[in-house]
Amino acid sequence: MDLYLLQQVINALSYGSILALLAIGYTMIYGILGLINFAHGEIFMIGAFCAYLLITFVGSPFILGIAAAVGGAMLIGLFIERFIYRPCLNRNAEVLTVFIASFGASLGFRNLMTMIYGDGRRAFPIPPQLDQILVTESGLFINTKDIWIFGVTLILLIAVSCFIKFSRLGVAMRAVAYNANAARLVGVNSRVIVTLAFAIGSALAGVSAVAYGTSFGILNPSMGYLAGLNGFIAAVLGGIGNVPGAAIAGFIIGLGEVLFVGLLPPSWSAIRPTFVWILLFIILFIKPSGLFRPNIRIE
Amino acid sequence: MNGKIKFLIGIIVYFALLWLAQNFLRDYHLRLLIQFGLTAIVALGVNLTNGYTNIFSLGFGGTMLVAGYTTALLTLPVEYKAQFLQLPLWLEQLSVPFPLAMLIAGCLGMLASIILLLPAFRLRGQYFILASMGINIVVENLAENVRWLTHGNIGLRGIPMYTNIWWVFGLLAIIFYCLHRLMQSKHGRALVVISKDQELAGVMGINVVRYKVLSFAVGSFISGIGAALWCHQVLMINPKAFSLLYVFQLVAMIAIGGTGTLSGPIIGAAILMIGTELIMPLQEGFTLFGMTIPPAFGAINVFTAILLIIIMIFRPKGLMNGKELWEHFPRLFGLKKQSSS
Structure with a gap:
């Protein structure tokens, strides 16, 4: 049983990584703008499509595919920021108005991709050297791609946390998140900071998209919906605005989902989404501000 | 008294229009x-x-x-x-x-x-x-x-x-x-x-x-x-x-028409329904001057999204902007222009 449990934990690593990377994007943008970027799941989806198109149709190496995913996701993220959020915010729109606009952006991009590529599932090209199964002496099955995904995610998480904690721009970011007007008074260009937050969040979504493609091997235009929502739930659970908290909550949700499927009878596995939402409800009921540190700022 | 008669006439006209619609409109x-x-x-x-x-x-x-x-x-x-x-x-x-x-x-x-x-x-x-x-x-x-x-x-x-x-x-x-x-x-x-x-x-x-x-x-x-x-x-x-798509379309209708009014959602619904009918041929693909335009599923929702975003940026309260239709055009509905309250 212990071995089984350990196996489930290993299986959860890559899914948890995907959610953690997505959650950071949500939490950063919420921390700085006070807005849910509802279109984050679509940024993720477009990143995956960029990698897919480049690798499958151009035949480029996998590493270029990752770069394309990151670049494409960043481009879309900045596009959304420049042409949807900024015009709204410049007119002092209410939070709700901006939310509806981002809701529109989300559905718009998803349907645009459906329009171009159809809603069918496509196979994501996984390089064979990444997709090998190792068997340990005690009988655990470890897929090398899971290790890769987890390793890359861990490095990125540490890098982003350090960036926010120690670099000048990171300090400026925290200042804007804490009090945008005061930050502006001491000479922080809050516009640049907002752009930066979108760029970092979208880039992480791009990495997450490649991880998703590698891990599940499929992609389609509506893949961003559930993944994005689960990432957002992770951001909420982690105490929104709290970057490490979001990452940890991402792993918790990933693990929770995998254990839910692994430990309960198979006929229950289809109601996974319900389980995640009930988990969210319970936690929000007990601690409305999330699991870690109740704050609306980046720590 | 006058108001009541107008109200009655309104109802009669409404149902007369419905009767006409039922008898003279095509099935579709x-x-x-x-x-x-x-x-x-x-x-x-x-x-x-x-x-x-x-x-x-x-x-x-x-x-x-x-x-x-x-x-x-x-x-x-x-x-x-x-x-x-x-x-x-x-x-x-x-x-x-x-x-x-x-x-x-x-x-x-x-x-x-x-x-x-x-x-x-x-x-x-x-x-x-x-x-x-x-x-x-x-x-x-x-x-x-x-x-x-x-x-x-x-x-x-x-x-x-x-x-x-x-x-x-x-x-x-x-x-x-x-x-x-x-x-x-x-x-x-x-x-x-x-x-x-x-x-x-x-x-x-x-x-x-x-x-x-x-x-x-x-x-x-x-x-x-x-x-x-x-x-x-x-x-x-x-x-x-x-599902979410339906929810999205309804939110778009309300937001485009104007939240917090009675006429807004109805107008929004009308705009989106008419828009859908106009875009439908595009979504199903058609042939124009020998050129075949392939079907593009989701075109309707893309247009809805674009319209929604534009409205949210330039007119955040929707087309009605917090006022009813009959407050925008009081003459048309036979109401006296009220001083703003």
């Missing part, structure tokens, strides 16, 4: 008109919570699904239920007339919304939106998996056809009138105060939670009735019937 256009009417009913119901009370909920898809399945189970032929579902005997044998089924559907939708949303009332702002969205996903997910009741992904088919133009537009008129009266009453004003400032409303002695629940109850009752009418028009229901 009549269906479209009915579709528009029931969409407007749902939009009015949703607008009560999302517009007037300003608690933005995306959970109406879930409660509408509850209402839709209710009316389907209550009116489906007994043989069909026996063949495809494993229902308890009393439910299998139960068959009620359409108006009663619709009423029960509305009530169950109302109940579902209260039970599901009460926990969410602890949350505010965007957290509430998220939680309400969860209701959609949970109900949809359960509808897919509780096979003995819902027949899984395939859904229920062969629902008897009851919806016609009289039901839809009669109910639309009644609901419109009731909402109009409600918003002019003490209770309606309380909702508007809550939408502006919840603390202020509490200080003024308004029971905020009670009025929020009231708003949700009435709103989801109306949208539940809309869902029931939809079922008896489309003659089937499945878990994806009121």
